[in-house]
Amino acid sequence: MTLEQLRIFVAVAEREHLTQGARALNLTQSAVSSAIAALEARYATKLFDRIGRRIALTDAGRLFLAEARAVLARAAAAEAVLIDLAGLSRGALSLMASQTVANYWLPPLIQRYRAVHPGITVSLGIDNTETVTAAIHDGAADLGFIEGAIDDPTLAVTAVAEDELVIVVPAGHSWAGQPPASEALQQGPWVLREPGSGTRAMFEAALPGLGLAPDDLTVALELPSNEAICSAVAAGAGATAISRLVAANAIAAGRLATVAIALPKRHFFVLRHKERYLSKAAKAFFDLAHAPPAV
Numbered sequence: 001m002t003l004e005q006l007r008i009f010v011a012v013a014e015r016e017h018l019t020q021g022a023r024a025l026n027l028t029q030s031a032v033s034s035a036i037a038a039l040e041a042r043y044a045t046k047l048f049d050r051i052g053r054r055i056a057l058t059d060a061g062r063l064f065l066a067e068a069r070a071v072l073a074r075a076a077a078a079e080a081v082l083i084d085l086a087g088l089s090r091g092a093l094s095l096m097a098s099q100t101v102a103n104y105w106l107p108p109l110i111q112r113y114r115a116v117h118p119g120i121t122v123s124l125g126i127d128n129t130e131t132v133t134a135a136i137h138d139g140a141a142d143l144g145f146i147e148g149a150i151d152d153p154t155l156a157v158t159a160v161a162e163d164e165l166v167i168v169v170p171a172g173h174s175w176a177g178q179p180p181a182s183e184a185l186q187q188g189p190w191v192l193r194e195p196g197s198g199t200r201a202m203f204e205a206a207l208p209g210l211g212l213a214p215d216d217l218t219v220a221l222e223l224p225s226n227e228a229i230c231s232a233v234a235a236g237a238g239a240t241a242i243s244r245l246v247a248a249n250a251i252a253a254g255r256l257a258t259v260a261i262a263l264p265k266r267h268f269f270v271l272r273h274k275e276r277y278l279s280k281a282a283k284a285f286f287d288l289a290h291a292p293p294a295v
Contacts, residue, residue, distance in 0.1 A: 001039065003075055006068045008035040009047065013065045016055055066138075073139025073276070080279035090119040093281045096135045097145035098198050099226050101268050102126040104245040105161060106145060113285055120281045128224075130196035136271045142282040144271035145289075147243070148198025156274050159267040160289045164244045165202055167259040168251065170236050176257035182211055189220035189238035191229050198266075199226075203241035206263050230256065 012021035012032060022032040040047055047061035057065065080091070093113075097106055102124060110122055125132075125141060129148040136144040136155055147163060169175045175184070193200040204214040220238050223229050226246045233240050234255040241263065250256040270289050272278060278286070 005035050077277045088117050091281045092121045094123050094141040096125045096132045096141040098129045100243045101145040128196045129198035148201045155271050157269050160270050161268040164265050165263040166244045167241050168247050168256040169239045171257050175259045179260045186216045188218040190217050191221040191232050191238045191240045194222050194224050202266050
């Protein structure tokens with residue numbers, strides 16, 4: 001068994017698709033298929049069920065996936081130690097971030113980092129808070145950036161920035177600029193991020209302060225993208241609670257209007273695993289995230 005076979009297996013298993021796994025690794029589909037077949041033949045264990053044009057992990061495959069990820073994480077940590085001996089002249093940094101942080105807060109920070117450390121290759125994965133947390137827990141990335149509270153004792157959680165949630169509606173909506181009655185808030189309709197999103201969790205945590213519970217709301221749409229939510233709300237689909245960073249341009253352009261309801265401010269957090277080796281590249285980015293923005 002080789003590390004390359006493990007990388008191929010994990011890439012395919014995470015996508016449950018041979019072609020997508022091959023594309024992610026920049027390999028041919030035949031090379032990926034051969035690697036999977038070699039693993040299955042070598043250990044006489046079926047890792048995937050072939051169902052028509054798609055594949056699905058077997059029970060053995062699911063058990064093996066956790067171990068394969070752990071081995072790859074340890075190999076990456078060992079490589080990071082060797083790279084660190086050469087300083088920050090070369091290396092790689094893997095980041096994961098939830099949508100709001102990844103699209104609106106992190107890009108300038110990554111650019112500042114690359115200006116100082118051009119030899120470090122930075123990769124960024126984007127998903128919701130729940131998935132980002134799992135990635136850091138499993139060692140799939142060096143650092144994670146989220147906007148929601150989490151409860152994982154294996155992770156160190158540090159606040160790095162402050163954000164503000166706002167409730168927005170289409171321009172000209174009856175709620176614009178004033179606080180609606182509780183009954184109106186219940187009826188909405190609401191357009192919200194999916195469960196597992198930090199934005200959704202923060203909004204639901206603020207509802208008791210408005211005399212409401214999450215189940216009281218009429219949710220018309222659940223969408224996995226901040227941009228899709230802003231577009232849907234601007235088109236008249238309902239109201240939403242979203243980061244002011246996300247809605248700022250649409251508010252300035254007059255497509256969205258804020259509602260006069262104050263929601264608690266929230267923090268953006270950086271996550272790192274307490275027991276995994278933090279490379280010099282990751283430590284440099286961690287330190288930069290705490291530094292005040294350049295003037």
